[in-house]
Amino acid sequence: MTTEHAQATPATTAQPSDDDMDDRATPDRLRKLPSRLLVRTASHADRLVSEALATESARKWHFVVLVALTEAGPASQSALSTRTGIFRSDMVAVINDLADRGLVERAPDPDDRRRNVITVTARGRAYLRRLDDIIDTAQEDLLAPLNEAERGQLTSLLTRLLDHHAKAAPHGGR
Numbered sequence: 565m566t567t568e569h570a571q572a573t574p575a576t577t578a579q580p581s582d583d584d585m586d587d588r589a590t591p592d593r594l595r596k597l598p599s600r601l602l603v604r605t606a607s608h609a610d611r612l613v614s615e616a617l618a619t620e621s622a623r624k625w626h627f628v629v630l631v632a633l634t635e636a637g638p639a640s641q642s643a644l645s646t647r648t649g650i651f652r653s654d655m656v657a658v659i660n661d662l663a664d665r666g667l668v669e670r671a672p673d674p675d676d677r678r679r680n681v682i683t684v685t686a687r688g689r690a691y692l693r694r695l696d697d698i699i700d701t702a703q704e705d706l707l708a709p710l711n712e713a714e715r716g717q718l719t720s721l722l723t724r725l726l727d728h729h730a731k732a733a734p735h736g737g738r
Contacts, residue, residue, distance in 0.1 A: 609706050616702040622695055625650055625658045626667075630692040633668065633684040640679045667691055 594600060610624075617623060625648075632647045633639065641659060645652045659682055662668040667688035673679040684692070707715050 609702075612702045612706055613699065616698045617695065620691070620694055620698060622691075622698075623661075625654070626662060627692070627695050627699065629655075629658055629662060629682075630667065630684055630688055630695065633682060634689060634692055638681045638683040640673060640681055642679070644682060662688065665691075 613624060617627060628648045628650065629644060632644060636647060639647065641655045642652060644650070644659075645655045648655075650658060659668060659670070663670055665687075667685060669683050669685055670680040671683065673681045707718070710718060
C-alpha cells in the first residue's frame with residue numbers, strides 16, 4: 565500500500581482541527597458562534613503560553629502552583645489541588661517536578677504528620693519572577709489587537725462567564 569493510499573483511507577485520514585481551518589472558507593454562521601470563538605481563542609492562548617513557558621523548561625501547572633504558593637502561602641498537596649484546580653492525582657507529579665528542581669520544599673505538616681506541606685523556595689520565587697515576565701509577554705501577544713479598555717472589558721466578560729458556569733458546575737467547574 566502506498567503512502568498516498570494510506571492517507572486517503574477514511575480510518576487514517578485526520579480531520580483538520582479548528583486551528584488548521586482557513587477561516588475564510590468557514591461558513592459565516594460558524595465563524596460567529598461565541599462558543600467556537602472561545603474554543604479557538606483558548607487554543608491559541610494555550611499554545612502561546614505553553615510555548616513561552618517551555619523556553620524556561622516550565623509547564624503551565626508549574627506556574628500555577630508557584631503562583632498559588634506565593635500568593636496564598638504554604639499548603640498541603642490537597643489544599644493546592646483545591647486552590648489550583650489541578651487534580652490530586654496530577655498534583656504529585658507537579659510537586660515532584662518542582663521539588664526536584666529546588667523550586668519548592670516538602671515538609672511534614674506539624675498538625676498531621678501523614679501530610680506534607682509544600683512551600684515555595686527562594687529559588688522558586690526567583691523562577692516565578694522569570695515566568696511572570698514570560699506570561700506577560702504571551703498575554704501581550706494574545707491580546708495585541710485590543711487596546712487597554714478592550715482588554716479590561718474582555719477580561720471582565722470572560723470572568724463573568726466563568727464565574728457563572730463554575731457556580732453551576734459540580735466540583736467548582738473543573
